[in-house]
Amino acid sequence: MPRVTFxxxxxxxxxxPPSDMDGATVRETLxxxxxxxxxxxxxxxxxxxxxxxxxxxxxxxxxxKDRVQLTDVVTAESEVYVxxxxxxx
Amino acid sequence: xxxxxxxxxxxxxxxxxxxxxGWNITNVDFLGEPASMFLQDPRDGRLYTSLTLGHFGVKxxxxxxxxxxxxxxxxxxxxxxxxxxxxxMDGSPSPMKPASLSEIWALEAGGADQPDLLWAGTIPAGxxxxxxxxxxxxxxxxxxxxxxxxxxxxxxKDDAGIHTICVDPRDSQHVTVAISCGGVWxxxxxxxxxxxxxxxxxxxxxPPDLQFDPxxxxxxxxxxxxxxxxxxxxxxxxxxFHSTDGGHQFREIEDVxxxxxxxxxxxxxxxxxxxWFVPGVKDECRVPVDGQLVVTRTRDGGQTFxxxxxxxxxxxxxxxxxxxxxxxxxxxxxxxxxxxTGGLWISEDxxxxxTCVSNILPQIYCVRFER
Numbered sequence: 001m002p003r004v005t006f007x008x009x010x011x012x013x014x015x016x017p018p019s020d021m022d023g024a025t026v027r028e029t030l031x032x033x034x035x036x037x038x039x040x041x042x043x044x045x046x047x048x049x050x051x052x053x054x055x056x057x058x059x060x061x062x063x064x065k066d067r068v069q070l071t072d073v074v075t076a077e078s079e080v081y082v083x084x085x086x087x088x089x
Numbered sequence: 090x091x092x093x094x095x096x097x098x099x100x101x102x103x104x105x106x107x108x109x110x111g112w113n114i115t116n117v118d119f120l121g122e123p124a125s126m127f128l129q130d131p132r133d134g135r136l137y138t139s140l141t142l143g144h145f146g147v148k149x150x151x152x153x154x155x156x157x158x159x160x161x162x163x164x165x166x167x168x169x170x171x172x173x174x175x176x177x178m179d180g181s182p183s184p185m186k187p188a189s190l191s192e193i194w195a196l197e198a199g200g201a202d203q204p205d206l207l208w209a210g211t212i213p214a215g216x217x218x219x220x221x222x223x224x225x226x227x228x229x230x231x232x233x234x235x236x237x238x239x240x241x242x243x244x245x246k247d248d249a250g251i252h253t254i255c256v257d258p259r260d261s262q263h264v265t266v267a268i269s270c271g272g273v274w275x276x277x278x279x280x281x282x283x284x285x286x287x288x289x290x291x292x293x294x295x296p297p298d299l300q301f302d303p304x305x306x307x308x309x310x311x312x313x314x315x316x317x318x319x320x321x322x323x324x325x326x327x328x329x330f331h332s333t334d335g336g337h338q339f340r341e342i343e344d345v346x347x348x349x350x351x352x353x354x355x356x357x358x359x360x361x362x363x364x365w366f367v368p369g370v371k372d373e374c375r376v377p378v379d380g381q382l383v384v385t386r387t388r389d390g391g392q393t394f395x396x397x398x399x400x401x402x403x404x405x406x407x408x409x410x411x412x413x414x415x416x417x418x419x420x421x422x423x424x425x426x427x428x429x430t431g432g433l434w435i436s437e438d439x440x441x442x443x444t445c446v447s448n449i450l451p452q453i454y455c456v457r458f459e460r
Contacts (some may be wrong), residue, residue, distance in 0.1 A: 014161075040160065043145040046189040047166035054144040078339065086142045 002029055002078040008042075015041050026057055026069035029080060044082060046087045054085040091418035093459035094425050095136075096433060097124040100140050100451035104156060112435055112446045116156060124454065126413070132204055137162075137223055139193040147190050151223050165209055165217040165226040166191060168233070173213045173249070176242035183239065188213045192246070197254040200261025203229045203279075210251025214241055214268050216280065219341040229280040232266075237285065237304045241271035244307040244326065252412050253311040257318045265325070265336055267311040272303045273336050274300065289339035293327050294372070310412045311336070317361035318389075324366055331391040344416055345385055346392045347371040347378035353415035355424065357439075362390045362406035365417070365424060367410040375409050382406045384440050400443035403432060408432045413455035427453030 001020040009017050016037060023029030034041040046052050050065040058064070058081040063071040074080060094112065096103040102124040104116040118124075119140060126139040136152040138159070143187070150159040167188040174183035178261035192212040199206025209217040209226060215233055217226040232238075239251035249271045257263035262279045265286070273287035290306040292299070299305060307326035313336075314320045322338060323330040328349035330339040343349060350371035366385045370376050377383070382401040385394045402408070408428030417424050424436045431450035434443040 010145070013142075013148070042148075043142075046146060048169065048187045048189050050172075050187070050189070052144065052146055080195065 001076055002074045002080055004029060004033055004080045004082065005080045007084045010040075010043060011040070013043060014039050021072055025070060025074055026064055026066075026072045026080070029074050030070065051077075054087050056083045056085045057081070058083065090423050090437075091421050091458035091460065094416075094435070095127050095129060095457050095459070096425075096427055096450070096453055097127045097138065097413075097455040097457075098427075098431070098451040098453050099123050103445065103450065104129060109165050111444065114447070118156065118159065119150070126196050127455055127457055128198065128207075129457060129459055130207070132198055132199045132201060135222060137196055137207070139164075139196065141192050145191055149193065149223055162217070162223040163225045165193065165215060165228065167213065167215065168228060171233075174239050175240070182264045188248075190215075192250065193249065194250045194252045195254045195266075197256060200256050201257070203261050206261075206279075208254045208256070208264070209399050210254050210266060212243075212250030213248040214238065214244050214251050214271055216251055216254070216266060218280065231281055232274065232276075232283050236285060238271070240304055241268060242305070243415050244269035253308070254447035255311060255313050255318075255321075257313075259318060260316055260417075265311065265313070265321070266295045267308040269309060270305055270307040270326075272306045273308055273311060273323070275336065286336045287323075287339060288337060289332075289341065290323065291324060291327055291329055291341055292325075310354050312354045312356040312364065314356040314361035314364075315358040321357065322354045322356055322366075322391075324351050326350075328371070329354075329366060329391070333390075340391070342391045346396060347381075347383065352409070352411045353413070353426075355415050355417040357421045358417065358419055359421050360388070363388045363421070363439075364391075365415065366394075367415055367426065369409055376407045377409070380404055382408055382428075382432075384424075384436075384443075386440050397436075397440045397443075399441060400436075400445065402432075402445075402448075411454070413457075414453055416458055419459040419460050423458065425458065426458040427456045429453070 005018040006016040021032035092107040094105040102118040103119040125141040128137040140148045171188035172185040173188045195210030197208045205220040207219040216229040222400035253267035254264040287303040308323045319335045321332040329342045381403045383396040414427045432448040433446040
């Protein structure tokens with residue numbers, strides 16, 4: 001099951017501990033997280049369900065390519081990191 | 090007179106209280122976060138603070154205990170698939186881009202007879218209503234889907250936005266909103282239907298045939314007098330405008346020293362002849378004229394203006410007061426003014442004299458007295 005870890009900078013806004021979630025794509029994996037943490041969705045995705053401009057997602061140390069549909073593939077062994085970009089501060 | 094002032098800044102929400110020898114900062118909430126808009130609902134005392142987080146988007150927080158504690162509530166959302174036009178200046182068809190909320194630019198309470206109703210104006214330009222104290226927001230579809238929206242464009246921001254929502258104290262269903270750049274719109278049925286107003290507003294910066302088009306006007310801020318809500322003042326990108334018929338027809342006032350350019354305007358709550366402005370050098374220069382910060386005030390419905398400068402910096406000053414950086418309390422005696430470079434001044438004599446509370450605050454987005 002892929003493990004999803006969120007930037008510690010989110011902790012001052014809400015709790016979002018690392019979690020193991022099923023999913024074959026970034027979208028499926030994040031949707032599984034959001035199903036258990038509904039507030040978190042608005043911090044990571046905008047109101048058109050795209051990745052926020054100043055949020056980055058890495059799968060096994062590679063930044064994802066599809067920030068709109070979030071179709072990048074996630075495997076059962078993947079480490080997914082949702083990070084705060086250096087832009088936007 | 091109001092004894093408490095809230096100041097939304099680039100680095101948090103500051104609360105100031107009037108004590109024996111002046112105004113003191115007594116609390117800071119959301120330290121480090123951009124507190125871009127604030128509302129204290131005079132009907133129930135609830136506080137609302139909008140945060141425009143650089144990474145994680147727009148958030149709205151509510152306090153039911155006068156700021157002792159806060160809880161996150163809902164935010165307006167652009168409809169799924171919504172788009173906004175990208176401005177073209179050559180008349181060619183505007184390309185479109187997905188609409189996504191970038192800022193809550195206005196927060197206002199409904200009328201006394203609408204105790205559950207809150208209004209929010211956003212960038213991109215959307216008007217929203219909440220009837221559950223901000224827990225959820227509903228788009229006013231009638232204004233969002235109006236054909237003219239495709240000709241609105243950003244003024245100072247990338248996209249058009251609603252920065253002013255005036256609820257008529259005589260009739261809560263009568264609401265006037267102002268849009269940069271999308272003119273002045275009026276509803277008499279709480280947002281079911283809308284009429285474009287603002288005849289007489291002039292946009293010198295547009296091509297000649299479009300200069301008087303009401304739909305593209307950049308009203309930086311609109312204020313109406315509670316004493317006579319038909320009296321409206323607009324601090325426009327192009328200058329100062331005055332209406333005595335609820336914003337249907339405006340008269341341009343061109344000869345105001347030191348400048349007619351500015352962003353903020355406040356109307357006296359008890360004297361419809363009196364209003365205040367904070368002038369600057371147009372357009373993108375945006376500094377006080379000659380490095381001297383002044384407030385201009387009319388007491389005769391715009392026939393004459395005086396420059397008020399007692400207590401304000403008169404040399405090497407580069408403070409600009411943006412749209413929501415000026416407020417007057419419910420008596421009309423106390424004014425507060427916060428600047429782009431963290432200057433905060435308060436007047437307790439209708440602007441005749443000013444006291445600097447601080448000139449080292451973060452950038453100030455909005456000032457609002459407790460009501």
